[in-house]
Amino acid sequence: MEAPKTIQHEIGGVQNDAVRFGLHGVKSDLVGSHPLQSAYESAKKTQEEMKRKVLANTYGTAMPLKMDLDRQILSRFQRPLLPSSMLGLEAVTGTLDDFGFEDYLNDPRDSETVRPLDLHHSMEVRLGLSKGPVCPSFM
Secondary structure, eight states, X not given: OOOOOSOOSOSSOGGGOHHHHOOOOSHHHHSOOOHHHXXXXXXXXXXXXXXXXXXXXXXXTHHXXXXXXXXXXXXXXXXXXXXXXXXXXXXXXXXXXXXXXXXXXXXXGGSTTBOOOOHHHHHHHHHTSSOSOSSXXXX
């Protein structure tokens, strides 16, 4: 049995490439989300379920299914390489009226500490020629 004549490109996984993707932060692995954030998400989920039940009782069972199909279609629609604003999905789900933190604290992607998007690398990831996240995170 002959040993393989290739050298492994990855040592310990894709995320250890500090030159391309920056240093890995351990804090996000150790600390969970804020308790208020988890309560907000569970209340939002409960509200969506109630809305589905009201729609099913009012318009029939096909209406929530149609809305789910629309949501699935619009959640897959994105620009090829640039991050998409998902305006169609926001219009269908009704989140256009929400006033989030990015409305008064600015979008984190517009920050000066975000690395510029490498279009060549993101296209390589899309085509399966390279591994790693499509968009690098903060510097």
